[in-house]
Amino acid sequence: MDSNSLLYSLDMVSTGYVLNVEQRAALQTSLDLLKKNYRFNRVLFWGKILGLEFHYFIAQGRGADELKDKKNLYSFDCMDWHLLPAVTEQMILDVSTAAKGRFTGDASHQYTHFETDVETGVEVSTTVTEETRLAVTIQRIDEEVSVVPRGAFTKTRDGPVQTNRCFGGLSHSEAQALDGFLHFAEPKRARRSLLDPLSEDIPDGSWSLQLERNGNVCVIRSLLWLGLNFFHVPMTPQHGYVYMGDGCRTKDLQLMI
């Protein structure tokens, strides 16, 4: 969620976790500094990944193209931020092999996985640090479950994806169906529209859409990544998503719905 509107946005969505006053105050200051130092167009508070010992606060800076120019940073105290590396295919492969269990909270912790290669009989070990795992997890969450309302972003042909400054918000009826909300990621299905709608997700039923606060706020929660909360106030341009969870994907979703 946008750093400009952080103060009231977090109150809109009840994730079960809140930021206490000290953290909010620190975020206000440090996010502004980040925007200046890295020359971001916009800085968002992306969320919090809970490790066993310490928690990671994650911020995301957006450049000219909202979809492609993204940089992620993490911090332990909402003040000192460290840039996460850009994610490569090799990193994704390593993390899926080696990283098991929960996040520990130590960025330099190493996950090692030993495997005996079937053909050659040589033992191969894959090692990956928690920092890499963090970067890969954030990217996966963004790709699989980040949500925006329909019409909030525009794209000219071959141009960057940008916020639509004329977005007036979805109507009340539109906000009650998953059709009105889109994944904020490269479209996976060949469609005419820019982004994929949530209603076409498989498995069906992996989203929970509710109207909270007397029907004034539409809250969408993902069941695939428990902890991803999206809110939108219909008839206003206010929307945002935040992830507050332990960074683990639900592995047996089909059995649970």
Add this chain to the structure above:
Amino acid sequence: MPLGLSSRHVPSQAHVTFRWLNVGLTVVGVCQEETDRTGTMATPGGNQDADKSAASFKAFLMKNSTESNTNLYDHLTRVLMRVMDERPHNAVDVIEDLSRDVKRGLLQENQDNQSTLRDHQPTTTAGQLLAEQQRLLFSPGQETEEDEVEVETLLPNVAEIGFYLEQAGVGLGREETQRIFLALKQLLHSKPLKHCRLWGKILGVQSNYVVAEVQYREGEEEQLSTEDEEKEGETQDDEEEDEMGEVIDPLPRSTYKPPPVVPKEANGTGANKFVYFVCKEPGLPWIELPSVTPAQISAARQIRRFFTGRLDAPVVSYPPFPGNEANYLRAQIARISAGTQVSPNGFYVFEEEEGDEEDEEPRDSYVVNPDFEGFPASEMAEDPGFTWVHHVQHILKQGRCTWVNVAVKPEQESSEEEEEEKEEPDEPEPKREWGPPLLTSLSQDADMFDTPPWSARMSSTLTSQHAVAVLRSNFWPGAHAYACGKKFENIYIGWGLKFAGDGHTPSVPPPPQQECISGPEVSEALDPTLEEEQAQKAALEEQQASQEESEDMDGEEEEEEDDED
């Protein structure tokens, strides 16, 4: 000239715009034409020609489009009017969006104001109905002074708990917490309770549950338990009737004996020590959850499902869950309470008992310790194993907190001879289950899936002398406890699911049962082959023939007497 503008625009402004447009177009038209022809700016002598070309260009602009019944001139006017009204920042960058918006607005005005962006809300939405009910939460009420004093001593300190939870980084936001506590106050007024606490919130797919933990005053318990017993009696009668019908043609009897039903614990003890109420949103009526049975707890341990948000929804699973979502919710609440409700070591103590020290029954009651000093928050965060204890009884594998031997039947205890006859020699005596006693410290909790059961930390590192110690459960994500000095509280906000490591493995159906024992009436035999049958027939005929011969010889005298042939 027809403006084509909606009535809200001020005519004088429109006039001004037209003049600007006229002037602008003329200039544009003139410059363009002249530069096209000569490549230089026009000379004053060519004004009449310029006017004519401007007029024809304007007429061109005002020609209505064949598709949308509007023209470029009017559209440009409207767009410029909008820019004049709104004065957007970087107008040149957003002009395309504005233009599209204006077109869309006009189109919808023509379609009887059925704008999807600006739809009219129905007169009373669900949200407005809820708001009216929530308004009641804020009314001061008309109870007597006695009631008010009683209620207020039972109601926890709302603002303080909300503050500490916020420090700990857990909670629902200030307004919602406030509303929930006012709803708890309403609950206290409506029922005779001696203890009431916010237990937490369980999220569901369609709606959520706010859960309150209460204890009734002595002697005021509800009648739900008797209804359950009546239902159990009815099913037993049905079974007896079925048995009667089969006497005429007895089929082989099944030797399957279902495992004995473990009786549920009485209200006020063990897993049923507290009663739980749920509501969807604070302000809506509180609904009491039924008490939990051991079978439901055992089944809940084997399945993994999200809650839908409707208490009467069926729970479709394998192994089949005995009950609907209300029962499943109650079973999960029992499991979460048993696993994660903790208090600082020494806050509660056992009562002074005069009985046997070798009492086998585990103690299940405690009192608040008046001499509790409290630990500093840093110690509670660094050494949670010693400083925190469980104050809810552990649920045994059986599904109860106190063990019951289901194999022993009360009738057999009278005489030993009957026991020898009826007791099944095949079934071993069930082994007594033991669990950790009440007020066990957290150091006794075992790891699961390589994860420690608890994580503890301070709420703030910058102001640690006033910080709150926060304890988080890793097995039930969402269960938290905080302690600050002598105050502490537990809360659960989550989906109601236990941490399952690498994924939940559903249980496999049991192997098929043994076939029935073959006795004489149901024994199988191979059909005889053709040769065997013929051989048997031949042997039988020979036997008959030899018998007849011997009869003939004996019976010749008899035949002489019989002269019928």
